[in-house]
Amino acid sequence: xxxxxxxxxxxxxxxxxxxxxxxxxxxxxxxxxxxxxxxxxxxxxxxxxxxxxxxxxxxxxxxxxxxxxxxxxxxxxxxxxxxxxxxxxxxxxxxxxxxxxxxxxxxxxxxxxxxxxxxxxxxxxxxxxxxxxxxxxxxxxxxxxxxxxxxxxxxxxxxxxxxxxxxxxxxxxxxxxxxxxxxxxxxxxxxxxxxxxxxxxxxxxxxxxxxxxxxxxxx
Amino acid sequence: xxxxxxxxxxxxxxxxxxxxxxxxxxxxxxxxxxxxxxxxxxxxxxxxxxxxxxxxxxxxxxxxxxxxxxxxxxxxxxxxxxxxxxxxxxxxxxxxxxxxxxxxxxxxxxxxxxxxxxxxxxxxxxxxxxxxxxxxxxxxxxxxxxxxxxxxxxxxxxxxxxxxxxxxxxxxxxxxxxxxxxxxxxxxxxxxxxxxxxxxxxxxxxxxxxxxxxxxxxx
DNA sequence: GTCTATAAAAGGATAGAC
DNA sequence: GTCTATCCTTTTATAGAC
Numbered sequence: 001x002x003x004x005x006x007x008x009x010x011x012x013x014x015x016x017x018x019x020x021x022x023x024x025x026x027x028x029x030x031x032x033x034x035x036x037x038x039x040x041x042x043x044x045x046x047x048x049x050x051x052x053x054x055x056x057x058x059x060x061x062x063x064x065x066x067x068x069x070x071x072x073x074x075x076x077x078x079x080x081x082x083x084x085x086x087x088x089x090x091x092x093x094x095x096x097x098x099x100x101x102x103x104x105x106x107x108x109x110x111x112x113x114x115x116x117x118x119x120x121x122x123x124x125x126x127x128x129x130x131x132x133x134x135x136x137x138x139x140x141x142x143x144x145x146x147x148x149x150x151x152x153x154x155x156x157x158x159x160x161x162x163x164x165x166x167x168x169x170x171x172x173x174x175x176x177x178x179x180x181x182x183x184x185x186x187x188x189x190x191x192x193x194x195x196x197x198x199x200x201x202x203x204x205x206x207x208x209x210x211x212x213x214x215x216x217x218x219x
Numbered sequence: 220x221x222x223x224x225x226x227x228x229x230x231x232x233x234x235x236x237x238x239x240x241x242x243x244x245x246x247x248x249x250x251x252x253x254x255x256x257x258x259x260x261x262x263x264x265x266x267x268x269x270x271x272x273x274x275x276x277x278x279x280x281x282x283x284x285x286x287x288x289x290x291x292x293x294x295x296x297x298x299x300x301x302x303x304x305x306x307x308x309x310x311x312x313x314x315x316x317x318x319x320x321x322x323x324x325x326x327x328x329x330x331x332x333x334x335x336x337x338x339x340x341x342x343x344x345x346x347x348x349x350x351x352x353x354x355x356x357x358x359x360x361x362x363x364x365x366x367x368x369x370x371x372x373x374x375x376x377x378x379x380x381x382x383x384x385x386x387x388x389x390x391x392x393x394x395x396x397x398x399x400x401x402x403x404x405x406x407x408x409x410x411x412x413x414x415x416x417x418x419x420x421x422x423x424x425x426x427x428x429x430x431x432x433x434x435x436x437x438x
Numbered sequence: 439g440t441c442t443a444t445a446a447a448a449g450g451a452t453a454g455a456c
Numbered sequence: 457g458t459c460t461a462t463c464c465t466t467t468t469a470t471a472g473a474c
Contacts, residue, residue, distance in 0.1 A: 022439080038342065040259030043467060054441050056470080061439095065468070123257065123342035125406035132405040140401060163422075170398035171426060177396075179389035182359060186351035187344035203382075207390060211426040241457075262449060273459050275452080280457090284450065 023061050025051045030058075030072050035116045039069050039124050069124075073131050076117050080139040094154050095209055098172070101147065102201035105176050110192055115184050122185075144169045160212040168212060175204045242280050244270045249277075249291050254335045258288050258343050288343075292350050295336050299358040313373050314428055317391070320366065321420035324395055329411055334403050341404075363388045379431040387431065394423045 029051025033042045044065055048055045062068040108114060118135070125132040147169035154160050162168040178200070183189040192200070248270025252261045263284055267274045281287040327333060337354070344351040366388035373379050381387040397419070402408040411419070 038259075040257075044469085045467075055468090056442085057440055059469070119341050119344075122338050122404050125338075125404075129406060132407055136402065136405060136407055140398065144398070167422070171394060171423075174393055174397040175390060177401075178393040179359065179363070183355065185341050185344075186355060187348060188351055188355055203386070204390075207430040210432070211430040213429070263451085264449070274450085275460085276458055278451070 022053055022057055025053055026058055026061055026068075027072065027075075029053075030068055031076070034069060034072050035076070035113070035120065038120050039065075039127070042069075066128075070128060070131065073117070073120065073128070074134055077131065077134040077138045080114075080135070081142060094159050095205060097150070098205045098208065099201055102172075102176055102205055103198060105143065105173065106192070106197045106201060107194075109177065109181060110184055110197075119185060140173070143173060147172060162212050171211075172204075172208055175208060176201070178204070241272055241276055244272060245277055245280055245287075246291065246294075248272075249287055250295070253288060253291050254295070254332070254339065257339050258284075258346070261288075285347075289347060289350065292336070292339060292347070293353055296340075296350065296353040296357045299333075299354070300361060313378050314424060316369070317424045317427065318420055321391075321395055321424055322417060324362065324392065325411070325416045325420060326413075328396065328400060329403055329416075338404060359392070363392065366391060381431050390430075391423075391427055394427060395420070397423070 026047070029049075030047045033047045033050050036042075037046075044055050044058060047068075048058055051058070058068065062071065121132050121135045144166060148165040151160065151162060151168050152165040155162050155165065180189060180192060180200070245266070248268075249261075249266045252266045252269050255261075256265075263274050263277060266287075267277055270277070277287065281290065340351050340354045363385060367384040370379065370381060370387050371384040374381050374384065399408060399411060399419070
């Protein structure tokens, strides 16, 4: 895969200059096609055209359609780790931190890219269960774990009354997904602009603050 | 479609005795195959085998794969209307009614049939947007509308403090879906038995009661 | 490694007999 | 209406030249 042939030094240099251009072209084209059409409706011919290479070139770099799909989707799942929950280590109030998390979460989870990725995960979870695991770990599970840690410190400081921090964190994100995320998944709603997102985040944080302000929960 | 030929009275009688057996066989087989494999992975040959008929018989009853798929999925969406929110016209407490609704909702929405149907709606919402509409209207939208009406009466009676009843109802169901529904969609979680469902319903109702017990919301 | 050409199979849809 | 046999397109994957 990384064996640079000695027979055509000029071509080898062209590859070395930006590190296997063809392979990156394939990945870029396949990412576009798979995210747009899903696994079944995407064809290797269409991917080859989108990448500007021939089909055989794809097969020289990947074992087949399944392997290419797994590589593409797995990479997109790993990217979910980046825009995580911002750390709230300052002296901001709980409500302020939750509101900031809410806005970031809504912006990320309702984005077109994210919605399309989740649609594909759901569509192909039978054929590629490992991808569902990767998505869940890198996305929802990671966000929940971070928020749970923060909520736990808030609970230990006596600011809120919750039982299981993980369950409390899951509830917060579930409230944020609300009805709009389901509609987005089904392609019903077009968009939610920043003002609407802020309003909804405010509504959820207000509701959540009341929910966790009460007596300790039995878990 | 319903024109019973006069040329073969015996066959015509066989059809009349239970009302077009072949058509029902096709629907049964297609329902099974489509819900199990989705649109793309299902083949007309496979459906014909599952139904115990020939391919041409399917084409005699339906215009093609698309029309058959739409008929099958649309019918399953219509069935969602049946197990709706139980009416709470008695003198039960708000909490009791919500708890009953929560249990019924969890049982229905987490069922294997319902999860598979929603997976297909999500997968094919690009090709069949009308089906997503049908699902949303018959399922989530219908449940929200019924709960919203109930919450509105509770608000007018001074029992709870909410802004938009529809938004309040959507929040309740979003809390119930929680994290578990997303996991089910991705095929990660196996099952939630009745005891676990009851515990989770209790947790959500408790949290929700606190959330709606506070001051009036700005919507 | 990369391309053109081709194999081999599967799937949607149709023809024609009964 | 129903079946068997067939057409035609699409699709994954491979062969062979350079």
